[in-house]
Structures are given as C-alpha cells and as structure tokens.
Amino acid sequence: MRSVAVTGLGVVSAFGVGVEPFRAGLLANASAFAPARLFDPSPYLARQACEVPSVPPDPLGEVTERAHRLLLAAAGEALDGAEGTLAGERSAIVLGTTLGGNRAFTAWLAGEPWTDASELSSPARLLARRTGVAGPVQTVSVACASGAAAIAQAAGWIRSGRVDRALAGGFDALSEFVFSGFDSLRALSPGTVRPFDVRRDGLGLGEGAGCLLLESAEAAAARGARPLAWLRGAASAADAFHPTRPSPEGSGLARALAAALRDAGAEPSAVGFVSAHGTATRLNDRMEALGLASVFGERLRSLPVHSVKGAIGHTLGAAGAIEAALTVLVLSTGIVPPTAGFEEPDPECPLDVVAGAPRTLEAVPRFAASTSSAFAGTNAVLVLERA
Amino acid sequence: MTRRVVVTAAARADEGPGASADPSPVDLARLRRVDHYARTALLAGARALARAGVSRPASPDADAGVVVGSAWGCRGSILSHARSLLRGAEGADPPSPAVFAQTVHNSACGELAVAWNLGGVSEAILSGPTAGLEAILSASDRVRAGSAALVVAVGVDGADPALLPAWEAARRRFGARAPTFAGGGAALVLERPGRPGAAPLAAVADGTLLFEPDPVRARERLAAWLRAAGHPLGTLPLVLPSPDLDGCLDPGPLRRAGLAGEILGPEPPDGDAFGAAGALGAVRAVERIGRGGGACAVLVRDPEGPAAALVLTAAGG
Numbered sequence: 001m002r003s004v005a006v007t008g009l010g011v012v013s014a015f016g017v018g019v020e021p022f023r024a025g026l027l028a029n030a031s032a033f034a035p036a037r038l039f040d041p042s043p044y045l046a047r048q049a050c051e052v053p054s055v056p057p058d059p060l061g062e063v064t065e066r067a068h069r070l071l072l073a074a075a076g077e078a079l080d081g082a083e084g085t086l087a088g089e090r091s092a093i094v095l096g097t098t099l100g101g102n103r104a105f106t107a108w109l110a111g112e113p114w115t116d117a118s119e120l121s122s123p124a125r126l127l128a129r130r131t132g133v134a135g136p137v138q139t140v141s142v143a144c145a146s147g148a149a150a151i152a153q154a155a156g157w158i159r160s161g162r163v164d165r166a167l168a169g170g171f172d173a174l175s176e177f178v179f180s181g182f183d184s185l186r187a188l189s190p191g192t193v194r195p196f197d198v199r200r201d202g203l204g205l206g207e208g209a210g211c212l213l214l215e216s217a218e219a220a221a222a223r224g225a226r227p228l229a230w231l232r233g234a235a236s237a238a239d240a241f242h243p244t245r246p247s248p249e250g251s252g253l254a255r256a257l258a259a260a261l262r263d264a265g266a267e268p269s270a271v272g273f274v275s276a277h278g279t280a281t282r283l284n285d286r287m288e289a290l291g292l293a294s295v296f297g298e299r300l301r302s303l304p305v306h307s308v309k310g311a312i313g314h315t316l317g318a319a320g321a322i323e324a325a326l327t328v329l330v331l332s333t334g335i336v337p338p339t340a341g342f343e344e345p346d347p348e349c350p351l352d353v354v355a356g357a358p359r360t361l362e363a364v365p366r367f368a369a370s371t372s373s374a375f376a377g378t379n380a381v382l383v384l385e386r387a
Numbered sequence: 388m389t390r391r392v393v394v395t396a397a398a399r400a401d402e403g404p405g406a407s408a409d410p411s412p413v414d415l416a417r418l419r420r421v422d423h424y425a426r427t428a429l430l431a432g433a434r435a436l437a438r439a440g441v442s443r444p445a446s447p448d449a450d451a452g453v454v455v456g457s458a459w460g461c462r463g464s465i466l467s468h469a470r471s472l473l474r475g476a477e478g479a480d481p482p483s484p485a486v487f488a489q490t491v492h493n494s495a496c497g498e499l500a501v502a503w504n505l506g507g508v509s510e511a512i513l514s515g516p517t518a519g520l521e522a523i524l525s526a527s528d529r530v531r532a533g534s535a536a537l538v539v540a541v542g543v544d545g546a547d548p549a550l551l552p553a554w555e556a557a558r559r560r561f562g563a564r565a566p567t568f569a570g571g572g573a574a575l576v577l578e579r580p581g582r583p584g585a586a587p588l589a590a591v592a593d594g595t596l597l598f599e600p601d602p603v604r605a606r607e608r609l610a611a612w613l614r615a616a617g618h619p620l621g622t623l624p625l626v627l628p629s630p631d632l633d634g635c636l637d638p639g640p641l642r643r644a645g646l647a648g649e650i651l652g653p654e655p656p657d658g659d660a661f662g663a664a665g666a667l668g669a670v671r672a673v674e675r676i677g678r679g680g681g682a683c684a685v686l687v688r689d690p691e692g693p694a695a696a697l698v699l700t701a702a703g704g
Contacts, residue, residue, distance in 0.1 A: 043475070089597065098491065099465070106469045114556030120460065120492075120513040125691050128598045136596035137693055138521060141460065141492035141513040149510060156528065180472050181487035235534065238500035238509035240447035243421075244488045255449045255506055259534065375488070376497030378509040
C-alpha cells in the first residue's frame with residue numbers, strides 16, 4: 001500500500017481567503033460570528049453566522065454560484081505551484097458537499113432559469129475540465145462529514161495505486177435554506193457558540209471550503225514537492241442508531257476512529273492531537289466526548305482537543321476538509337490554537353480542550369486525528385502523521 | 388492485501404409483492420414517513436440484504452456497511468423545504484424539521500444502517516448518472532481492501548413527481564435525445580467469499596472510473612481499459628443501462644469497434660433511471676451471468692464527462 005502525502009492546502013473561511021488568515025484567526029482566538037447579511041435573519045431565533053467577507057470571483061468569469069466560487073478559491077490555493085500536475089488519467093478529483101449549488105436551485109424555484117450549478121456534481125466536473133484530470137471524478141455527500149469522506153476516498157485511490165494524485169476537499173455556502181432548517185430544529189445558538197463548554201446551547205452556521213492536494217510519495221518526490229504531512233488512515237462508520245439523532249454513546253464515532261487508527265497502523269497512545277467535530281450542541285459534544293473516551297480511555301483528559309466551530313462556524317460539507325487542513329498545520333508547527341467560545345469545562349465532556357491562548361506542544365505529535373459526525377449517523381475520521 | 392469480492396444478492400426496489408424475499412426488518416411505519424428517495428433505497432437495499440440471507444445483528448456490525456449512489460438524491464425533500472421557505476416569506480407555516488432532516492443525501496444510508504444494524508462504512512455518492520455504478524465500485528473497493536466484510540451498494544433515483552419540473556429544466560440541454568424520467572432503485576450485496584449460507588451469484592472482476600468530455604475518446608478509453616483488463620472483446624455481453632445522450636455508447640460504433648457481443652439495455656427500457664441506472668444494469672448483468680455464465684460488463688456514460696465500467700464474472704470464475 002502506497003503512502004499518501006499532503007502537499008497542498010487551501011482554505012476559505014469567514015476569516016478570509018487562504019490558509020494564513022484562517023491560521024491567524026484561530027491563533028488570535030477570534031470569532032468571525034456577526035449578524036447574517038446574506039439574508040434577513042429576523043424571522044429566526046438566531047441572527048448570527050460566519051460569512052466569508054469577500055468571495056473571490058471566478059478568474060475565468062464562468063462561475064457565479066457562491067458555493068462554487070468558495071471551492072474554486074480553496075482549490076486554487078491548494079494547487080498553487082502545482083498547476084498542471086493533475087492533468088491526465090492518473091489523477092482524480094473528489095469533492096464533498098452537503099447542498100452544493102443549492103442557491104441556484106432555490107433561485108430556479110423562485111423563477112430564475114435552470115443552470116447546471118444546481119447539480120451537486122457540477123463543480124467536480126468543472127474542476128476536472130480546468131485541471132485536465134482524466135481519472136475518477138466523484139462527488140460525495142454525507143452531510144457534515146462530506147469533506148472528510150471526500151479526502152478519505154481520494155486517499156484510498158492513491159493508496160491502492162489507482163491514481164497518483166488527487167485534489168480532494170469540501171465546500172458549502174451559507175443560505176437561508178440551511179439557516180431556516182437548523183432553526184426549525186432549534187439547533188442554532190442565539191449567543192456565543194461554545195464547543196464543549198458547559199453553557200453551550202447550540203451551533204452557529206458558517207460557510208467555506210477546504211482542499212487538500214494529495215500525492216503518492218513517489219509522485220510528490222518526482223516533482224520535488226515537500227510533504228506537509230502524511231495521510232495514514234481513514235474510515236467511516238454509521239451510528240446505526242436513529243435516522244436523525246446521534247448515538248448517545250458516540251459508538252459510531254468510536255468505530256470510525258478505531259478503524260481509522262487501525263488503517264493507519266497507529267496505537268491510540270501515539271495520537272497527540274484531535275481536531276474534533278465539536279458543533280456546540282448539547283447532544284453532539286457529549287456524544288463525541290464519550291466516543292473519544294471509548295477509544296482513548298483516561299488519556300483523553302490530557303489529549304489536546306480543538307474545535308473550529310466557535311471561530312468560523314459549522315461549515316457543513318467543508319468542515320471535515322477545513323479541519324483536516326488545521327490538523328496538518330498542527331502537525332507542522334506543534335501549535336494548537338485555542339477553541340473560540342470555550343471557557344468553562346463540562347463534566348460530561350472531560351476533554352483537554354485547548355482554550356484561551358495557543359498551546360505549544362512539548363513535542364510535535366506523531367499522529368493526529370480529525371473527526372466528523374454527520375446527520376443521518378455518518379461518521380468519518382482521518383488520521384494524519386507528521387512529515 | 389487484496390481480496391476477492393463476490394455478489395451474493397441482487398434486487399430491485401420495484402419487484403412488487405411477488406418478490407422472493409420481503410424486507411422484513413424494515414419498519415413499515417418508518418417506510419411511510421421517509422421521502423421517496425430514502426424509501427426506494429431502503430426497499431432495494433433491504434430486499435437485497437434479505438435475499439443474501441443476512442440477518443440483522445443485535446448490535447451494529449462494524450464490518451458491514453452501505454454505499455448509496457444517486458444523481459438527484461433527496462432533492463424531493465430539498466424541494467419541499469425550499470418551497471416552504473418561499474411560502475414562509477408570504478406568511479405561511481414555517482419549514483418543518485421533519486422535512487429538513489431528510490435534506491441530507493446520506494439519509495438513505497442512515498435508514499438502511501438503522502434497519503439492518505450496519506455499523507461500518509456509510510457513504511453517499513452524488514455524481515450524476517454514473518453514481519449507481521460508482522457506489523458498487525466503492526463498495527467493492529472496501530471489501531477488497533479489507534475495511535468491510537459486507538457492503539450493500541444501492542443505486543437510486545426517485546421518479547418523484549415533485550422532481551419532474553427540475554428534471555424537465557435540466558434535460559433541455561440534451562435536446563431530443565433526452566428520454567423520459569423513470570427513476571428506480573437497485574442493490575447488490577458485495578462481500579468477501581465464505582460467509583456461511585451465502586451463495587455467490589457473481590464475482591467482481593474489474594471496474595474503472597474516468598473523465599472524458601469527448602464521446603469518441605471516452606469510447607476509445609473504455610475499450611482500451613477493457614482490452615487491458617483482458618476481457619474477451621467482441622463476445623463480452625454489455626449492459627448499457629443509461630440512455631445514450633451523446634453517442635458515446637451507441638451500439639453501432641461499439642460493435643464496429645469490436646467492443647460488444649450481446650447488448651442489453653437501457654434499464655429500465657422506457658426511460659432514464661439516472662443514478663439508479665448503473666445498479667439496475669448490474670442486476671441485469673448478474674441475471675445474465677446466472678443464465679449463461681461467463682462475464683458481463685456494465686457501462687454508464689454521463690455526457691458531461693464521467694464514465695464508469697464494471698465487469699462481473701461467474702462466481703467461480
């Protein structure tokens with residue numbers, strides 16, 4: 001089985017376009033929540049969201065759909081310096097999204113002309129045409145685990161030898177469609193989003209995109225690309241508990257995590273950082289703490305854990321990819337950013353949540369895990385190793 | 388280490404009351420509450436699992452999973468939620484949480500996982516017309532790699548009346564070649580050989596996914612792949628379940644290229660099943676192998692560029 005190197009990162013978040021504003025915003029313990037401007041939030045209990053302040057236009061002027069422009073910006077950054085390397089039959093594109101170009105779909109419902117931007121798979125095809133990818137081009141949609149699932153699929157193809165390189169990631173744009181839905185579920189916090197905090201009262205929505213350029217060790221070496229990290233393991237698992245409610249004990253997440261660690265050949269004791277899903281809902285965070293505890297045991301109390309969702313919101317299909325990018329940054333620097341919004345620990349979530357200020361780890365961990373848990377009970381976990 | 392992958396059951400969602408195995412672990416009340424997409428996937432997947440003799444374990448089985456492929460997914464529920472939002476702007480009832488909960492495309496995975504305690508891989512592929520075949524290939528990859536012992540692969544797209552206006556709008560770019568909207572659902576159970584009581588119907592020999600917007604080059608690449616994989620071109624039965632929208636899989640050129648023996652399809656014969664087509668075609672291929680042994684290939688082409696191929700062989704081959 002071949003090694004998979006992460007050789008490029010791209011992030012678009014409410015902190016701005018690029019990995020650097022994302023990293024700097026997290027390290028500053030900032031929160032990008034502000035009153036929603038993309039639609040009128042006044043009918044809803046919550047009024048805030050994390051919107052990307054300025055979504056770049058498509059350089060070729062073909063794409064207007066907001067979600068797709070988020071994706072194009074992240075893909076462009078991940079491919080920076082590697083343009084042209086994806087051309088040919090030995091490359092793949094795998095994207096994850098929850099709703100894709102759903103704004104185009106709702107615009108059509110309101111009387112606008114139909115465009116293929118409404119189709120979930122259209123951005124993957126667009127990127128394939130632009131990059132010359134002639135291998136597999138796939139779109140996965142497993143709700144909030146979509147970004148991680150896309151990366152896992154791409155990595156699997158590289159490991160098995162089917163392709164040498166892949167652009168993989170996730171994206172989703174904020175819309176009233178999603179906002180109204182989460183509002184109807186009473187899942188949105190009207191105040192500060194506080195992952196794992198005892199006072200947490202709901203999630204906050206965001207938008208964004210994350211992309212990783214993945215290459216076999218041989219392909220990366222052939223073009224002199226320096227691995228930022230290695231993607232060693234991946235797995236998904238279903239809760240098989242309830243169509244909409246998460247397993248209270250986090251058993252699906254635990255199965256996915258255990259399987260991903262086995263896939264990576266990593267003992268739980270070798271994991272030194274977890275980028276958690278951490279939505280800040282009562283149910284999710286408790287479930288996640290129990291799931292992590294069932295794999296890491298007592299060690300979990302001293303295992304640094306982080307959630308980005310108090311800072312940039314829940315970016316749905318982008319979340320798993322953005323959090324994978326964060327995990328690569330932590331493995332590269334040994335610095336864990338604070339979890340925005342977290343102040344007071346919850347006895348039901350006995351985690352070492354990094355909070356208040358960045359923490360420089362005594363030693364850069366060898367392995368780190370990024371976890372995602374989705375509506376309908378899909379869990380996906382990525383295990384990365386420092387380069 | 389790679390493993391052999393066998394097909395131990397094949398089923399369609401629309402087999403009706405005469406079907407040989409009822410999806411008994413499915414909660415019928417639940418079936419009535421879910422949207423057309425999840426219901427079709429649940430019926431096809433549950434029927435295949437029952438037919439394969441897979442009993443529902445008492446707790447979630449980490450070695451058993453589900454992969455669903457669809458072009459339109461839960462678009463019917465998305466449409467309902469979006470319409471309620473538009474109506475809400477006019478002062479009508481607010482969006483329903485029950486509907487919103489079904490606006491995720493992995494809802495079909497979740498329903499099957501709950502019904503059958505499938506605690507392993509859970510994946511939904513929304514790649515357009517090739518999605519059903521992609522689901523089968525992904526499921527096969529999981530078994531081959533050893534990350535699952537058994538995966539039910541489902542291809543599904545609903546002929547939900549609510550979707551017809553969207554489909555009509557989307558089809559216009561294909562002009563007169565566009566067929567009627569049919570929809571459907573089908574499932575295969577893929578697993579490693581040796582489960583007690585399982586009777587393999589076929590084996591997965593090969594599969595590929597490629598992206599090629601030019602229809603002639605796409606045909607050439609599929610032919611080259613089949614040749615490189617060592618399949619007996621010219622006599623290999625081909626199932627072409629999707630309507631041919633760009634001429635890539637016209638039977639005439641396929642025969643002139645020496646690609647095809649017997650050609651079966653489209654599936655269903657009177658319309659386009661979109662993401663279900665590949666899985667419906669695979670069911671047809673399993674039936675063909677059951678009648679005559681040998682190998683059978685399923686090819687699906689998306690005129691936007693993607694193409695997928697699956698080669699099944701006799702279980703003992």
